[in-house]
Amino acid sequence: MSNDDEENSHLGVIDPEACIRCERKPCISKCPAEVYRWLENEQELEIAYENCLECGTCRVVCPYDNFEWEYPRGGFGVAYKFG
């Protein structure tokens, strides 16, 4: 992961294997900003951090409690203003 990625990302999954086991992947359907997409070939969750609205829904609906949030320096409101 590059430095750029680290600066821009504030959402991540703790255990990618859990996402493979996760049957309905509720984070994908419940996120209002379509941040998540399942990559079938890679068998991994794609996370479009820059779209995130900080609503917190994904953390609530994940059956594996699989999200970790890294709070960007300076707090919310600026880190996803690009793109």
Ligand code: SF4
């Ligand atoms: S709901 Fe949780 S475990 Fe399921 S795909 Fe999303 S992040 Fe992974």
Ligand code: SF4
């Ligand atoms: S906090 Fe809300 S907008 Fe951001 S990824 Fe989670 S469900 Fe989507």
